[in-house]
Amino acid sequence: MQRVSSNLSLKQLYEIDDHLWLEETIKLLKANHLEELDLENLIEELENLGRRDKAKVASLLEQIIRHLLLLQYWTKESQYNSGHWKAEIRSFRNQLKRHLTTNLYQYLENELALIYDDALGYVIDKTEGKLDNLPQSCTYTLEQILNINFLPENI
Numbered sequence: 001m002q003r004v005s006s007n008l009s010l011k012q013l014y015e016i017d018d019h020l021w022l023e024e025t026i027k028l029l030k031a032n033h034l035e036e037l038d039l040e041n042l043i044e045e046l047e048n049l050g051r052r053d054k055a056k057v058a059s060l061l062e063q064i065i066r067h068l069l070l071l072q073y074w075t076k077e078s079q080y081n082s083g084h085w086k087a088e089i090r091s092f093r094n095q096l097k098r099h100l101t102t103n104l105y106q107y108l109e110n111e112l113a114l115i116y117d118d119a120l121g122y123v124i125d126k127t128e129g130k131l132d133n134l135p136q137s138c139t140y141t142l143e144q145i146l147n148i149n150f151l152p153e154n155i
Helices: 010-016 018-030 039-073 075-099 102-126 142-146
Strands: none
Touching: 010 018, 010 039, 018 039, 039 075, 039 102, 039 142, 075 142, 102 142
16 A cells, blocks of 8 residues: 555545645656556546536536527517626636637537526526527537627627
8 A cells, every 4th residue: 555654545645635645646646656546536536527627618608508598588688688698608708718628629519408408497497487489409509609709690
């Protein structure tokens, strides 16, 4: 077993102080001491990192879609909220741009329909079901959603 201190293994350290565990793991990797790694927890952390990244970009994409739908279809509130919705769309696009990788882009392409369904449900709840013109499937392409200058036509 790996020794971090005189009495702690790397696995035990993970349970006590995951930040220190991470620092020790990085040191071992840089020193190419692969046999000393806590592989079980390292794999778990890498899988969690991947899930967090996917959740982050999916959440940002959902926020963009929500605001695009509100902007395009909630005309009753548009005069009061369109500026805010447009600013939110820009902000979420900027954040998403900073996090997006080729792999995460492909993930969003594959999940677009599900993410749209979540955004649609939110908009239906927010508008108390008063909008009967909301499309049941996504009418925006991923490229349009990510395009900093794209806004729906009827605005």
